[in-house]
Amino acid sequence: MKNILVIGATGQIGSELTMELRKHYGNSNVVAGYIQSAEPTGELKESGPCEVVDVMDADRLAELVRMYNIDTIYNLAALLSVVAESKPQLAWKIGIDGLWNVLEVARENNCAVFTPSSIGSFGPNTPKVKTPQDTIQRPKTIYGISKVTTELLSDYYHLKYGVDTRSVRFPGIISNITLPGGGTTDYAVDIYYAAVKGETFVCPIDQGTRMDMMYMPDALRASIMLMEADPAKLIHRNAFNIASMSFDPEIIYHAILRRKPDFKIIYDLNPLKQAIAESWPDSLDDSCARAEWGWYPEYDLERMTDDMLEKLSIRLNK
Ligand code: AKB
Numbered sequence: 545m546k547n548i549l550v551i552g553a554t555g556q557i558g559s560e561l562t563m564e565l566r567k568h569y570g571n572s573n574v575v576a577g578y579i580q581s582a583e584p585t586g587e588l589k590e591s592g593p594c595e596v597v598d599v600m601d602a603d604r605l606a607e608l609v610r611m612y613n614i615d616t617i618y619n620l621a622a623l624l625s626v627v628a629e630s631k632p633q634l635a636w637k638i639g640i641d642g643l644w645n646v647l648e649v650a651r652e653n654n655c656a657v658f659t660p661s662s663i664g665s666f667g668p669n670t671p672k673v674k675t676p677q678d679t680i681q682r683p684k685t686i687y688g689i690s691k692v693t694t695e696l697l698s699d700y701y702h703l704k705y706g707v708d709t710r711s712v713r714f715p716g717i718i719s720n721i722t723l724p725g726g727g728t729t730d731y732a733v734d735i736y737y738a739a740v741k742g743e744t745f746v747c748p749i750d751q752g753t754r755m756d757m758m759y760m761p762d763a764l765r766a767s768i769m770l771m772e773a774d775p776a777k778l779i780h781r782n783a784f785n786i787a788s789m790s791f792d793p794e795i796i797y798h799a800i801l802r803r804k805p806d807f808k809i810i811y812d813l814n815p816l817k818q819a820i821a822e823s824w825p826d827s828l829d830d831s832c833a834r835a836e837w838g839w840y841p842e843y844d845l846e847r848m849t850d851d852m853l854e855k856l857s858i859r860l861n862k
Contacts, residue, residue, distance in 0.1 A: 547613050548574045551599050551646065552620035554582040556724045557660070557717060557763065561618060564764045566592050575612050599642030605649045616771060619646045619659040625687040625820055627726030632686040639690035640697070647701045647709070656708035658771055659698055661783035663715050663756050664728070665691035668823040675825040677785050677832040684823055698782035710770050711783035713828065715756035717763050718848060720855035728820045732757050732796055736849075739800045739807045740856040747793045748814035754792045754826040759843035759851070762788050766839060773837035780832050788841030789848070790827035799849045 546569050552558040553576035565574045576584055577597035584594050593612070597604050599621040608614065621642050628635035643659060650657045666675060667683040681692045691713075698709035716729020724730045731749050738745035758766075766786050791799075797809045833839035843851070856862075 546573060546616050548616045548618065549577055549597075549608060549612065549614045550574065550618045550620065551577045551597060551605075552622070553594070554578045554584050554588070555620055556624075556719070556722050557714075557760075557767075558618075558620040559584075559588055559722050560719065560760055561620070561764055561767060562588060563591070564768065565618070568768060575608065575614070577608065599638060599645060602645040602648065605645055606652070609649050609653045609655060614653065614655055616656045617646055617650060617658070618767065619643065619657060622660075622690075623687070624725065624727035625662075625664050625685055626728055626817060628687040628690070629685060629816060629820075635686045636690055640693050643694055643697055647697065647707060650707050650709075651701065651705045656710070656771060657698065657701075658767060659694050659709070659711055659782075660767075661691045661695050661711050661713045662687070663713055663824050663828065664688045664820075665695060665713060665783070666825050670825060672826045674827055674829040675785065676829050677780060685820055695782040702781055708775065710773070710778070710781050712766050712770060712786045712833070713783045714763060715758045715787065715828070717758055717760055718852065719760035720852050720859065721760070728817050728824070729755055729757060731793065731817075735793075735796055735800065735809075736852045736856055737860075739804050740853060740860050740862050742806075742862070744808040744810060745797070746812050747797075747809055748812065748817050749793055749821050750811065750813055750818055751794050752792050753818065753821045754790050755821055755824055756787050756790045756826075756828050758786070758788045758841065759848040762841045762843050765842070766833075769839060770833075770837055777836050779836055784833040784836070784839070785828040785830045786833050786839055786841075787828040787830040788843060789845045791845055796845065796849075799845050800853070803849065803853055
């Protein structure tokens, strides 16, 4: 039986991952760790243990790991790419000083650790199309720099101390439940809200700028599948390319337009977001994840669009 601590359990991925983990492993075996200013509410709060924990507080982390006999840590504490550019030192502190704390407590208490990386770990001189698993990683953003460091430090703890660290490089994550905040790929969520509300969508990313994206249910499946994978089959660890769809604003717009013929898009580019997006790959090659732990996506753009529009219409009462 696993005992899991999710750090950042009220964030974009954390809130949904915590609920999914509770379904898999039992409510009482998954502790939702949150920072004081982001208290859980509703089902997340009611369905299982919740504890205040800041990734910067090593003592509290160790206390919780011992109190709940934790054997697996999902470390989701991070600032997203755009917000990190306005607070680079904080982004590093949370991403890397925080990661040291997590890795140390994992080493001392024999925990497995999942700390996600991102398509943001690649940079402008990375091969752009079908980006290979092992390739050039020279990102220009503090987000990317901290993600590459996360990958290296996690591998280091595995090689030097035998800590069971594993990770994926998440594409932009699209969900009908949790809103992202401060990312470059946020437009791909916002566009569905505009469509369902009957508004014209003002797109901050230019036509022709492709990025990899993934529907939240696939992102959750990937996180759990990787941590369940047979370690003997893992050649790579930190971090696996995973992929399910790649599109630019026009492609997603037309997918929505086929279902909502009055929907309109206009472009008003955000220079920072655009520059970051242009420095990221168009699409990732996820063949290592497929070969080493059986990864496959269940949602493509069409299936995701049907589901997003249906679920959001119900939730927004439109
Ligand atoms: C962001 O846009 O910052 C994130 C990511 C792709 O890592 N969604």
